[in-house]
Amino acid sequence: MSDTETDELSIRTRNLSLWYGNFQALYDVSVDIKPNIITSLIGPSGCGKTTLLRCFNRINERYGNVTTKGEVQILGENIYTEAVALAELRKSVGMVFQRPNPLPISIEKNILFGVRSHSRRSDLPASRREELIESALTEVSLWNELKDNLKRKATTLTLEQQQKLCIARLLPLKPDIILMDEPCSALDADGIERIEELISDLKDRYTIVIVTHNMAQARRASDECIYMYLGEIKEHAPTMELFMNPKNEQTAMYIEGRYG
Amino acid sequence: MPEVANTTQLAQSRFAAGPIEQRKVLVEGIAKKLMLVAALCLIVPVLSIITYIFFKAAPVLGLDFLWGVPEGGGTGGGIWPPLIGTFFLVLVSLCICAPIGIMSGIYLNEYAPDNWFTRVINMAVTSLAGVPSIVHALFGVGAFVLTFGMGESLLAASCTIAVMTIPVLITSTREALSAVPMAFRQACWNMGATKWQTIRTIVLPNSISGILTGVILEVSRAAGETAPILFTGAAASIPFMADSLGDKLMPYYLGDKFMALSYHLKVVADKLNDVPEAMKYGTAAVLIGLIFILNSFSIVLRMYLRSRKKW
Numbered sequence: 001m002s003d004t005e006t007d008e009l010s011i012r013t014r015n016l017s018l019w020y021g022n023f024q025a026l027y028d029v030s031v032d033i034k035p036n037i038i039t040s041l042i043g044p045s046g047c048g049k050t051t052l053l054r055c056f057n058r059i060n061e062r063y064g065n066v067t068t069k070g071e072v073q074i075l076g077e078n079i080y081t082e083a084v085a086l087a088e089l090r091k092s093v094g095m096v097f098q099r100p101n102p103l104p105i106s107i108e109k110n111i112l113f114g115v116r117s118h119s120r121r122s123d124l125p126a127s128r129r130e131e132l133i134e135s136a137l138t139e140v141s142l143w144n145e146l147k148d149n150l151k152r153k154a155t156t157l158t159l160e161q162q163q164k165l166c167i168a169r170l171l172p173l174k175p176d177i178i179l180m181d182e183p184c185s186a187l188d189a190d191g192i193e194r195i196e197e198l199i200s201d202l203k204d205r206y207t208i209v210i211v212t213h214n215m216a217q218a219r220r221a222s223d224e225c226i227y228m229y230l231g232e233i234k235e236h237a238p239t240m241e242l243f244m245n246p247k248n249e250q251t252a253m254y255i256e257g258r259y260g
Numbered sequence: 261m262p263e264v265a266n267t268t269q270l271a272q273s274r275f276a277a278g279p280i281e282q283r284k285v286l287v288e289g290i291a292k293k294l295m296l297v298a299a300l301c302l303i304v305p306v307l308s309i310i311t312y313i314f315f316k317a318a319p320v321l322g323l324d325f326l327w328g329v330p331e332g333g334g335t336g337g338g339i340w341p342p343l344i345g346t347f348f349l350v351l352v353s354l355c356i357c358a359p360i361g362i363m364s365g366i367y368l369n370e371y372a373p374d375n376w377f378t379r380v381i382n383m384a385v386t387s388l389a390g391v392p393s394i395v396h397a398l399f400g401v402g403a404f405v406l407t408f409g410m411g412e413s414l415l416a417a418s419c420t421i422a423v424m425t426i427p428v429l430i431t432s433t434r435e436a437l438s439a440v441p442m443a444f445r446q447a448c449w450n451m452g453a454t455k456w457q458t459i460r461t462i463v464l465p466n467s468i469s470g471i472l473t474g475v476i477l478e479v480s481r482a483a484g485e486t487a488p489i490l491f492t493g494a495a496a497s498i499p500f501m502a503d504s505l506g507d508k509l510m511p512y513y514l515g516d517k518f519m520a521l522s523y524h525l526k527v528v529a530d531k532l533n534d535v536p537e538a539m540k541y542g543t544a545a546v547l548i549g550l551i552f553i554l555n556s557f558s559i560v561l562r563m564y565l566r567s568r569k570k571w
Contacts, residue, residue: 062449064374087452095450101443103462113461114451166447173451 365433
């Protein structure tokens with residue numbers, strides 16, 4: 001894993017700084033995220049991990065008064081240029097939120113929502129649609145549970161099913177990267193376990209970046225780990241190394257639970 | 261065991277209300293009753309107005325009154341021409357103000373960035389909503405009747421009503437839109453949907469009940485007013501010779517002056533001695549009835565759309 005070439009990286013940022021109005025939330029963040037592994041972002045509340053995550057598909061811009069400086073490369077390409085169409089970017093970089101947010105429409109429409117907004121009606125005949133629905137739900141292991149109920153409203157599912165559905169509906173868009181903002185914090189222990197299993201199944205095909213408050217989760221479920229503090233990256237290392245042998249004093253204090 | 265139960269009953273419960281608790285309960289009771297009385301006060305005038313008017317109107321109310329044509333300058337006969345006139349006024353105003361009001365509401369709520377331009381629009385909306393209807397009427401005369409050359413007509417009056425209604429419509433539309441949770445919009449944007457795709461597929465289907473109810477309520481309220489149509493197209497009396505059923509149902513064209521209930525009521529009420537009381541109260545009763553029917557329609561529509569609501 002040493003010496004990865006630039007164009008093999010999934011995400012690479014250089015001197016990325018970000019301000020909400022006058023408040024600086026990120027300071028010169030330079031980070032390389034490797035493809036097809038799970039990278040977790042940890043750190044105390046307000047340290048900028050969610051903000052950094054949101055930079056990767058430029059969704060930050062929807063939250064008003066945001067200034068960004070520096071560079072973010074996704075798959076070797078700078079995404080903060082005029083030539084980037086946000087819709088295309090978000091197709092390739094999907095996001096899963098803290099609270100499951102299925103749309104208030106049927107399960108199948110949720111899965112098709114993304115592709116529909118990117119294709120002409122004629123490119124999506126019924127056979128193609130069924131194919132997409134089945135493969136997306138199979139990938140998140142919901143197909144057997146839900147195949148007879150595809151018309152059911154997605155908002156009536158259990159939270160765990162909703163969160164899986166939120167992951168499933170990204171898949172027909174053929175994303176390269178899936179960003180997850182504390183995807184398990186609304187779930188119970190069983191739900192967390194199954195979502196973690198799912199995430200680790202997905203990493204062969206997608207690069208996954210996950211923000212988490214739960215250090216046990218970062219330790220269990222991620223390959224690399226980034227510790228952030230007050231808008232800066234303090235340490236980025238393979239998860240086991242970071243937890244067993246932290247180089248940074250603050251990281252050590254945080255993972256020992258002395259603050260956070 | 262029974263002994264234990266007995267002792268607990270005899271002894272003062274450790275959870276019995278102390279002096280502060282007793283006071284809290286007392287204050288709570290008073291506050292609740294006060295507010296109940298205030299709410300009841302609201303019902304009294306409504307009921308008494310309706311009872312009084314319908315009681316006074318009882319002698320004339322009937323199909324002949326509704327379907328008939330006024331005779332002798334409103335001293336007798338029926339009320340059909342103003343009734344259908346008001347109905348047309350509501351319909352034409354709706355067609356003008358609904359699209360403008362709803363679309364600007366959507367723009368302001370979903371698209372508009374927070375800058376000085378948006379703030380100017382918001383200020384304009386708030387101030388317009390506070391302008392008295394007689395001022396709108398004068399504006400209507402200047403703009404629609406004279407400048408745009410519509411003359412005193414159904415169209416000019418409808419435009420005036422529309423201008424008066426749009427600001428309130430914008431406000432009610434925005435309220436309905438902001439009731440749709442932000443998480444739905446976020447989900448859509450994150451899949452690369454445009455704002456319009458988001459609005460069309462998710463936001464509107466979930467807010468349409470509130471939007472439409474607002475539209476109908478506001479327009480029917482405005483159509484009950486006299487001032488905005490006073491100089492813009494309402495006529496005290498129009499020779500109404502309807503031979504065929506078609507003429508009777510479609511008596512006015514957009515360029516015609518028309519009769520309307522609110523103005524008709526003003527006209528007959530002015531003629532203190534000539535017009536029998538029942539005629540005046542009859543007109544008022546029909547006006548109330550019409551607004552009531554429009555409101556009920558909007559409530560039924562809302563219930564229907566809500567039952568189809570998607571979350």
